[in-house]
Amino acid sequence: MSEPLPFQSIHRHGLVRLAAATPAVFVADPSANARAVLELAQQAERDGVDLVVFPELCLTAYAIDDLLTQQALLDSARSALARIVTATERMRAVLVVGLPLVRNGRLYNCAAAVTQGRVLGVVPKSFLPNYREYYEKRWFAQGVGITDETIELGGVEVPFGTDLLFRAANLPDFTFHLEICEDMWVPQPPSIRGALAGATVLCNLSASNITVGKADERTTLCAAQSMRCAAAYVYAAAGAGESTTDLAWDGQGSIFELGEEVARSERFSRQPQLAIADVDVQRLRLERIRTGSFNDAAVAAGHPEREFRRVDFTLPLHEKDVGLRRALRRFPYVPHRAERLAQDCYEAFNIQVDGLIRRMEATRSKCLVIGISGGLDSTHALIVAAKACDRLGLPRTAIRGYTMPGFATSEGTKANAWKLMQALGITADEIDIRPAAEQLLKDMDHPYARGEKVYDVTFENVQAGLRTDYLFRLANHHHGFVVGTGDLSELALGWCTYGVGDHMSHYAVNCGVPKTLIQYLIRWSVESEQFDAATDAVLTAILDQEISPELVPADASGAIQSTESAVGPYALNDFFLFYTLRQALTPTKIAFLAWHAWRKDGTGRWPFGFPEERKEDYSLAEIRRWLENFVRRFFATSQFKRSAIPNGPKVSSGGSLSPRGDWRAPSDGLADVWLAEVAQVPRK
Template identity: 65%
Template sequence: MTDTEARTVPDAFFDIHRHGFVRIAVATPPVRNADPAFNGAAILAQAQEAAKAKADLVVFPELSLSGYANDDLHLQEVLCEETERQLVALARSTAGLAPLLLVGAVLKRAGRLYNTAVAIHRGRILGVVPKIFLPNYREYYEKRWFASGDGMDGLTMSLAGLSVPFGPDLLFAAEDLPGFTVHAEICEDYWSPFPPSIDGALAGATILCNLSASNITIGKSRDRHLLSASQSMRCLAAYVYSAAGHGESTTDLAWDGQGGIYELGDEMAASERFSHANDLLVCDIDVDRITQERLRMPTFNDAAARRAHPEKRFRKISFEHRPAMLADALKRPIRRYPFVPNDAGRLDEDCYEAFNIQVEGLVTRYRATPGDTMVIGISGGLDSTHAIVVAAKACDRMKVPRSNILCFTMPGFATGETTRSNAWTLMKAMGVTAEEIDIRPAARQLLADMNHPFSDGEPVYDITFENVQAGLRTDYLFRLANQRGGFVVGTGDLSELALGWCTYGVGDQMSHYAVNTGVPKTLIQYLIRWCIASNQFDAQTDAVLDAILDTEISPELVPQDAPGGLQSTEEKIGPYELNDFFLFHILRYGLRPSKVAFLAHQAWHSVDGGSWPHKFPDAKKNAYDLDTIAHWLEKFLFRFFQTSQFKRSALPNGPKVSAGGSLSPRGDWRAPSDGRADLWLAELREALGRG
């Protein structure tokens, strides 16, 4: 944040709570079996540390107050009584701490012993959740000591002379922090075919917590990861896992202290296993994103209806969280390129999938279309390059000659020698049928027929001048397809469609099949790099692909030496890397513009910001301040919501590629063509103090 930004933007803009984030900590304190006093002190120390880290929630392991590996000592009266005393003492000692604490404790109720998760906040015990599924196989003997909490809905128990809610039907909800609603289950509960957290999520919990004392064996860490990630994805929630670690008895078992925080299937943070450092794992969870995703999936509500609406059964225990303003950096990975895989190990796999989705789409359309040729206009730019790359692979897969791809480069008044040369080099390297049509004579004639000043020698480079060239290229392509028995393969990409940076009825908006329509500009760049890295083509092709990647993105419709000539597309509409960031968060999650700006600032404020792939050495390392982000975001909002939808409403067919969404009017995005952007612009300006 610059000094100017600090003076002009309200402090509240930088508060993570304002943008729907909740800070979560996973704690694995040292433990001594059957020593609740020692364990209580260790829990308190980590709770205090979490409070300094401004955590909103801290999750401790199963039976963290007494230790898990006590075996028959669980049934000793002195241990049970001391555990309860230390629990009450711990609650009193945390009266000045802001985080909600989930602590594991053995507690007696009505002549039975329960393995429980106890919710504590600012000195108050909010409720006690008993474990439902008690493992009693192989090394586990929990039914020897504990009773199941199944069916114990609606009950209370006495602690320190107070009546406290008791049962598996409890949710803990901060009344002053929307979306901060917590469900607790214990270890084996989520190893069952139907974990209790499913009903908790359907009842409204956004953060599902597991207090665990799962011992470690070879490969079990992967199983926990799989269960936690899948539960967060299935329940459209965050899943927080804390397993017992150093200090548990190793008489027959061992412990690794695995902790993990997951959100909608993604691992957001993981602790170091087998550590004696007792570090906190801290991560910010986006509960706003979770609730938005639930709104978009009627399946979630259908599941609640099928389960007789669990929210009717659960008791919501409200508490006043009183969160402090949290205006520091987000503690979570942020993807600068959200359409691009951010895991280097998955980059090859995801690029392979994206590329082959396009190839298979084109193969199917080719086989279903009369004729045997594909017609593509080649400019020497990224989009037409990727279209010819996909078409070449489609021909290879169908075992038809690449000469069936008819490529036409059509230089106009502003075509540069670099792009023209790249276009010819690419066509020759690919082995396609290549031709050149100079559109300038036809353009002059059309401009003369319209009495345009350019036809009289005046340097008038207006929108008519530009679109006469763009339109002629498309006219030629469609008529060439008629003449030569084929169909036009469109080249326009998802980013251009979002911005409306395409001419209505022209090749970047209209074609017979739009093979790039589901691929944003940032992903196209990575897909071309992937083609080079994975040896899809020969060295000659790779060399020209590299050259095209290094070429400035430009429509080349106005001479470069003309006043106001469009030398750079990104100077006109903004960096594609920012526009794709905006598009993803608005299209995929419907986020408020102010939150999109906040996330973009977190990701892009320094060259080292964000979490993004570094596999390709030429990946750019740019930085943008908040003023720059806000400037381009306003332009994006106006173009996306107000001026461009009519172009998207008339899109040709093309495959959806990214889970981030598509803009097909038959698919992910339906909107009125005469909509306005006022509401979105006002929200952003008000949040930035510029309303």
């Protein structure tokens, strides 16, 4: 068994570097076009690219009409291909180029896959446009139905047909399929069957002249195809140099992964271009595993994997750090598109509001009971409840908020709790839990009751438990129900007390919302003026506080109990959670992505409008430390709490932890497999 690749290698983590190429075009000059292709191929080689997709008929140019049937041109195109084949002997990447080829007395519009001095195979275009400005049937035969055939190139018989998949023998999840331009525009593109047969990367060699609005149409089709097929989609269109006798060209190059555009070239550029991205083919395979309907579609389609021939090649793997050509979101749960910011936040917030409204209607309760601490979670639950009452036409006094100071409650958070309740106009009250807590500790003969400063878990949970007892009995007394405040991040880490307020309630509006998103939604509610100025001022003050359960008194220096010092930064924990829950990645790979996202010179992107003063970076050592903590808490110690959580709405496509929804796991599971993975992460 071979040694694993170094941690820094993108190939170790199932990533493949793809490029959509837009070379300079020389009309009806295959020799010059081959030179242009090789110039970009050399640039891709320097950039560590694994697969480069060039445009349709890039060795001849597309818009040359009847010149396509001239023997001199066809011979020159074959010579240009041979030149490229020879040049790839000294390259590691796979090149996919377009050219016209004659076989059995018919001319085909073809895509040829070339690597390491050989042609892997040739795929003819399936569907030929012959409408409006297109006349391809004048010159070409269509490729539909051509399977199990070969074509002679340079004295070698090469696989030829629409039934080819190209598979990297030493990188199991990297298999690509080829289709050409119009093939993407038909109701059932050939790449659908290619994906169902196992291709994770779908490539389209296109010429595609540009008209007003057409770029958006291409983007929509590519995005939809990559999403529908759980695949990457590489699209390369012809650009500068194509004949403008009757048409124009914009050189649109794009790469998509599961519906998201991860790279694009500049349109209408006069310079050759490469749009490069590292695509996660391992993630694509895992997505297909989890989405059972993908396999159902393959069965319904008659098992397309039986129709395809697989052409294997060996990809020289990166052993060194070649960087990461992939934009990563430091906060994957947080809206990140400036143009969709308001819409995404509106949806997230109103999913919670709508869930609470339905529960209010179903229970016919007379009030909502919430414990208000002055911290993030109870604050967000309260503004969700306030908005629910507004939508139902109920007075906000139907919300009964209680602040319940304990042994470590600070004046600042208590004051903020009162200011928030008063600003929102709810029914507010205060219950001092210290006398009851002291009595309970005394009854237990706890050291604290004897005057000793013992602040153990019992001391903490006596306070947390009493607050919950009061809330449930108050709900009984006032014919209402308790609105839970615990969030998704706390459930993931088990940073909640079993059966207590941050774990148990009658309805948990925050259970599908991670801490980083709660912070962002509160900020959005201020910026979008969801409430009045007085409320906004309190919300802003709450955002500026350090996250603390405030169950243990401050130390001699005045430092308060810090949640993130105990369980790690929520920024990292939410990153770990997203890639564990939504994508099922290994801890080693999560560490690799976090390293690139969170280091100072990495590719991590901050959310739109994130406060400059809160930006910070994390080293690989810090990432490893907190990832180990996360893995142990998530897989080994916390599931029994998640198996008993109350109802609450799923908010993010990043997943929820409801045992009735996204996540089902044994409460007595072990974390050894995942901890062994963490042990493979370098300490620096």
